[in-house]
Amino acid sequence: MQQLKTHWQTLTMDSSLPQADFLHQLIEEAEAIVIGIGAGMSAATGFTYVGKRFTDAFPDFIAKYRFFDMLQASLFDFEDEQEYWAFQSRFSLLNFFDQPVGEAYVNLRRIMKDKNYHIITTNADNAFYAAAFDMEKVFRIQGEYGLWQCSNHCHQQTYHDESLIRQMAQEQSDMKIPAELVPHCPKCGAVMEINKRNEEKGMVEDGHFHEQKERYEKFLKENQDKKVLFLEIGVGHTTPQFIKHPFQQMTEANPKALFVTMNQKDYFIPHAIRPQTMRIDEDIAEVLHTIALND
Numbered sequence: 001m002q003q004l005k006t007h008w009q010t011l012t013m014d015s016s017l018p019q020a021d022f023l024h025q026l027i028e029e030a031e032a033i034v035i036g037i038g039a040g041m042s043a044a045t046g047f048t049y050v051g052k053r054f055t056d057a058f059p060d061f062i063a064k065y066r067f068f069d070m071l072q073a074s075l076f077d078f079e080d081e082q083e084y085w086a087f088q089s090r091f092s093l094l095n096f097f098d099q100p101v102g103e104a105y106v107n108l109r110r111i112m113k114d115k116n117y118h119i120i121t122t123n124a125d126n127a128f129y130a131a132a133f134d135m136e137k138v139f140r141i142q143g144e145y146g147l148w149q150c151s152n153h154c155h156q157q158t159y160h161d162e163s164l165i166r167q168m169a170q171e172q173s174d175m176k177i178p179a180e181l182v183p184h185c186p187k188c189g190a191v192m193e194i195n196k197r198n199e200e201k202g203m204v205e206d207g208h209f210h211e212q213k214e215r216y217e218k219f220l221k222e223n224q225d226k227k228v229l230f231l232e233i234g235v236g237h238t239t240p241q242f243i244k245h246p247f248q249q250m251t252e253a254n255p256k257a258l259f260v261t262m263n264q265k266d267y268f269i270p271h272a273i274r275p276q277t278m279r280i281d282e283d284i285a286e287v288l289h290t291i292a293l294n295d
């Protein structure tokens with residue numbers, strides 16, 4: 001800790017500093033900021049997968065399957081492809097094509113203006129596009145709700161067709177889209193599915209995905225010996241292999257790095273990096289709002 005304080009002036013300041021001010025100082029002081037964003041960030045700015053937003057959009061599916069949340073529902077093994085696309089078309093409109101701007105994302109973009117940063121996210125929604133982020137700085141490691149892949153993963157390419165999605169949403173009845181609207185793989189004829197990672201099957205990773213991955217890895221490499229702030233926002237423990245664990249490992253490997261986790265839940269932190277770890281447990285949207293206001 002003593003050594004860390006020589007690198008980070010903020011750590012020598014009064015510990016009663018409000019959390020937003022504290023984080024603001026760290027952001028100003030960091031030489032590089034690696035931001036990991038999970039579902040908690042979207043939820044904090046209104047894109048929740050439970051409650052009214054879900055029950056308003058899917059009353060029929062909830063009545064039939066007793067779903068509790070939209071993410072769980074989106075991973076469900078539907079009875080056939082017509083039902084799968086009836087659900088997914090409405091889901092894609094809500095969480096991608098018609099998703100409004102999230103204020104917390106706009107605030108984050110403003111805060112990062114002129115900063116040396118890069119983002120990795122497990123969110124597949126449209127929040128970064130909608131908030132006008134520089135997409136060269138965002139790595140979407142879990143796919144995108146606006147993209148499709150062959151359900152056999154027979155080739156590494158993704159597809160998209162917004163107008164067909166709209167037609168599916170419009171022309172469905174009794175939770176089924178018309179059979180002729182079901183999209184098929186142009187190579188093997190299998191049904192298409194949303195470009196999302198599946199625990200067993202993995203995910204189709206096309207050229208665009210690899211470009212994002214390379215940019216992210218290049219950023220990490222170029223900044224690995226600097227005073228790096230690993231900032232985790234709303235990252236839970238569903239897929240810790242993508243953000244949480246790598247952030248913790250990179251923090252451990254760099255004695256100048258700090259790991260800041262913005263989360264209302266208190267997750268286990270490995271002993272080795274506890275002195276380098278700080279938790280912001282106040283409301284994510286409010287903290288970002290305060291920082292952006294004072295920036």
Ligand SMILES: [Zn+2]
Nearest residue numbers: 150154185188
């Ligand atoms: Zn195929």
